[in-house]
Amino acid sequence: MTVNATQTPALTLVKSTTTTTYATPGDLIDYSYDVTNSGNVTLAGPVTIADNKTTATCADLTTIGDLDSDLDVGETVTCTAVDYEVTQADIDFGSVTNLATASADGTTSNEDSVT
Numbered sequence: 001m002t003v004n005a006t007q008t009p010a011l012t013l014v015k016s017t018t019t020t021t022y023a024t025p026g027d028l029i030d031y032s033y034d035v036t037n038s039g040n041v042t043l044a045g046p047v048t049i050a051d052n053k054t055t056a057t058c059a060d061l062t063t064i065g066d067l068d069s070d071l072d073v074g075e076t077v078t079c080t081a082v083d084y085e086v087t088q089a090d091i092d093f094g095s096v097t098n099l100a101t102a103s104a105d106g107t108t109s110n111e112d113s114v115t
Contacts, residue, residue: 009043009105011071011102011107012035014112015112017029017114023091025091027085029083030080030081031114033056035076035104037073039073043104044104045061046061047079052098056079056082079102096115097113098113
């Protein structure tokens with residue numbers, strides 16, 4: 001008899017910024033993304049971020065946890081964004097809302113935003 005495992009791959013994304021205000025076009029907003037394997041199966045890397053305002057890069061998985069190229073259950077990788085450059089339209093609107101998701105091994109995270 002074979003007993004099959006219930007596999008539930010999942011990623012959780014928490015996005016943040018340390019930038020609190022901006023005032024002129026060209027000001028920069030930085031973003032950080034913590035991506036956690038919140039499922040019950042190991043996910044093969046790499047971890048990628050899809051962001052509607054900027055480009056993000058994630059730490060090499062061989063530098064975290066057990067130093068392999070996978071995102072193990074419970075493991076978190078931190079990603080950072082190339083600074084978003086504020087436009088005049090952003091100033092006129094009064095805020096910048098940024099949306100992102102993370103992906104690894106065919107699994108996509110929740111969408112998270114920072115305003």
